[in-house]
Amino acid sequence: MEGGLGQNSVPSSSSFDKSTVLDVKPLRCMLPIFPMSSQGPSSGQYPSGFAPFFPFGGPQESHAWTDPDQDTPPSGVTLNVPMPTPLRSFRSPIASTPPKHRALRGSSSRSSKRKTQQSQESLMDLSSVVGISPAQRADGNREVVNLVLMEFDALRRRISQLADAGEFVSGVTKRGDLKSGNVLMTAGIRTNMNKRVGAVPGVEIGDIFFFRMELCVVGLHAQSMGGIDSLTIKDGLEEEPLAVSIVSSYEYDDHADDDDVLIYSGQSGNFGKRDRVACDQKLQGGNLALERSSRRHNEVRVIRGMKDTANPSAKIYVYDGLYKIQDSWIEKGKHGSVVFKYKLVRMPRQRSAFSVWKSVEKWKTDSSSRTGLILSDLSSGAESVPVPLVNDVDHERLPGGFTYFHSLRYPKPVSLMQSSNGCNCTKPCVPGDLNCSCIRRNEGDLPYTGNGILVSRKSLVHECGPTCRCFPNCKNRVSQMGLKHAFEVFKTSDRGWGLRSWDPIRAGSFISEYAGEVIDKGNLHQNEELAMKDEHAFNTNQIYPPFKWNHTPQLLEEVSSNDSSEDYDIPSPLVISAKECGNVARFMNHSCSPNVFWQPVVYEENNQSFLHIAFFSLKHIPPMTELTYDYGVSHSDRAEGSGIPSGRKKCLCGSSKCRGSFG
DNA sequence: GCCTACTCACTTCC
């Protein structure tokens, strides 16, 4: 803010509408001197048309908050001296490997200013490594948004993995979400830094997020904790704040009966805060911005915080599009203090997002309320969760006959190529325990985070299997624990049957394995030919376009970066036919911009190791979004000229990156 | 440019 105007005036009061302010009492917080007068705003709703807000509340009051005894520390001393972090107790009995990983880069230490600066500069270089230009940092698009989110979660997963393994040095084991966000922000791996009113390029209505930092790095909502984000506009000489986005939380009693309406409470007032005395909210900061936005009728982005049913202590954020503030008033909160209320109404002709969640809620309590329901469980109980079959586009009743089976069937006993009998752990396997043969095969890592999220793509993931002695609750059995989401098989408008989920899916989640009969004619060529003819075949020997999913190692100062290849490395080619028998995976369609990828997984059964194909989510997937993976390109058909080579299908994925055909 | 206050986080521990 410029300091040149009116030296004696309080800066933010320059925008006051004085005609309004003169005849009202200020709204105050913790007011020992000016108790709320009886003429002050009363509780209850104001009649519409009456301007309920009183622009007041400037910095002149703020001294009431400051504690004169609170002194700033002498220069040169910082309050944020990193404390040594004790080893987590559950790790201590394990002989852990010496830490091969160093502290995170980024601005975690404030003790050395210059060092931080250098670190920032070198991190800035990295944004080009990741592929973000300065222009893209300012204004994004779908591709950049996806790239930034991918990098965020990859880094967060890796930090989580290191924390699980107890491999961090000083004090950075907690809050991988904040740390990852901080590193990315420092490195310039972010987008839409230009604050704006209205839509954010590259962020689509319905997109879901699992951390507030994700909203920050894509520029949807720049406050890491604050619920109201605003920008300051210049209107002549006046500056005024406008709200650009809000985050609503179910904890805040924000609900309305209509899915397109949101009743939002203003910020501060210690509403619902522990250990604090509730007090009146003031018309400043975010509240003032909302009030200004209500007068100017500008669009406000709404992000709804939802309870994550899979993990009740966590939250999921749903971008629900643009709203306008239709009404605002003052209420008395539970403790008798003043609370600002805003009624936001969703703008018409936007694709549905939050309302989809509400529909799913209904279907979950009563699946017959799902329109177009044909079968309540296509798996006939083979899965622990029912798999509904739905068609609300035409009259086709059933996908072609097949038997539901959840895993692989081998046509004949497999020759004993290599005999092995799994690990001998007498408890759940732990990362870093090189006595565990499974962990050792994974280069000392547990490939999954504690909640079963795949950390990195690997050439091959070694899971513990039925032959392993470790506890069945070992974290290294993710692909064997069955479906974790409420999937539905549905009829698409133009690509036959497809698969989607009623539940939100976070990046790296296990979707399903590719079940079916293993084709083994003893001859690679014959297997390939069968695979070509079989619409429901999965063939590891296709050419799969490479893509990056793992974190950028340079963003972490890892001495020996566990920079494993993202290329597949399969012991021997595998062809699986799901024509006669299979599971939900046989319904996944192809896309050139998929949201699911496959990962070879191997584990031991009956003293032999078997290869399986496991699918994981590539990114966060909102409910009711079709699940797709890249079918790859057949060797025999590659490098053909124009047109669609025989044996391939015209691609209808609609992606901007579409190759035109697949198979 | 540094510092501090403010905030509808998130995890872990009990």
Next chain:
DNA sequence: CGGAAGTGAGTAGG
């Protein structure tokens, strides 16, 4: 499972 407490990060404003 529910609540409490601790440890946090970006941004605005001084």
